[in-house]
Amino acid sequence: MHTFEGPPPQRCALVKAFLFLAEQQDAVEEILPTLREQGISVYLLSDKCGVQGINPLSDRISKASDEPLPRDLRANIHIRSTALYIYTSGTTGLPKAAVVTHERVWAASFLQAASGVTSEDVFYINLPLYHSAGFLIGLCGSIERGNTVILRRKFSASQFWDDCRKHNVTVMQYIGETLRYLCNMPKKENEKNHKVRIAIGNGLRTDVWTEFLNRFGDIKIRELYAATEGNIGFINYTSKIGAVGRVNFVHRFLFPYTLIKFDIEKEEPVRNSQGLCIEAATGETGLLVGKITHRSPFVGYAGNKQQTEKKRLSDVLEKGDLYFNTGDLLRFDKDNFVYFQDRVGDTFRWKGENVATSEVADILTMAHCILEANVYGVKVDGHEGRIGMAAVTLKEGQDFDCSDTYSYVVKYLPAYARPRFIRVQPCLEMTGTFKMKKVKLVEEGFNPSLITDPLYFLDLEKKKYVLLTEDIYKAITLKEIKL
């Protein structure tokens, strides 16, 4: 059993051996003294290596027996043992090493089967193997199914469909923004000419979902929701556009979960006079929490007791109960469909209203000049809450269109949700799984003397976005311009 005592966080993984490929040799040599100091054995996947302290591994692999491992070597390993760590992607802070047990690997490996993938399928993985989607659902799932894997080092929107055609891909994986990238590619004649029949992933927004199906044909979308370290997940039972799944009562009985009312400003659940949480009403956005039970345990993060504790929530519906806090805000509709709304910490509050950043981003990308949008809230001196701001990239050959963008923002967003500041960037900073990074942008705020990217301000009188000048900035800080 893992205890969370001991080494400092940067050494939380307690590594004993380290394997790498020749292309990383320079980087490894740089840290070799540190690795050796910590008693870590270092192996290069190659026949030979001239560097002292680095052991070649390939010849040993070829000489190794292909018989199953002797049982006594794995005698201490059981279904709840740690199989691997997956570093959470760090959209909102430093990465944490989520403990993934064999049970979890096992469960994730069945998601392909649950989505209708067979041993005849050709499965295209273009996501990093150091995260759950590519590794657990993709690679482990394909081992469980026994199907063919097409592995690509890095996602490429321009090569995507050519790859699919070349390798007869029938199942594709997506995450976060990758389907948006595919939809952003120039239209081509042969777009529906491919064999892809299923797409498995998560984080698909409604607008992209619809366009993706229009452009690339009848592909069954299997949108699923799960956190690497979480104890609860949904899979779309339905192909209903926008929904991540549907409340299934057997599932809910086996893995109890609920949505609770959440205070965006204090970033904590709302509690009643008895100190218990309050369940969100149907249609109301709430924090998803999964009951921690023997059947759905929460193992936590390696070497990080504090972060592990932060994800545990007690006295939720009864005194003394214990839930896993997913950090995700979801909504159930009256037909029990489940919709992902936002990450806690992404949603912000302005003028007493909650702003779901993903919804604002969906509207901004309707403007014809905007390719991608990353929405967040920034502090303004003397104001409560945070005001909306967006970092955007522009479509090729386009300039920022101050009037067109304004018209979408004003037409589709309530006043409190409109991004008052827009920052045009050459590209948006992403994590390895294509999630947008916000922390740095939030810190950088909207001061034109500190930011070199073009900055715009939503000017209600002029009815368009205008360049955010030093004068306007000053007027805002002096409260001469009302926000």
Ligand SMILES: *[C@@H]1O[C@H](CO)[C@@H](O)[C@H](O)[C@H]1NC(C)=O
């Ligand atoms: C893809 O399918 C076609 C037609 O079924 C076949 O001729 C071709 O060899 C296949 N390609 C690969 C890479 O399997």
Ligand SMILES: CC(=O)N[C@H]1CO[C@H](CO)[C@@H](O)[C@@H]1O
């Ligand atoms: C896991 C699961 O229940 N998948 C379902 C997803 O939706 C289709 C219908 O569109 C069902 O046939 C699958 O069984």
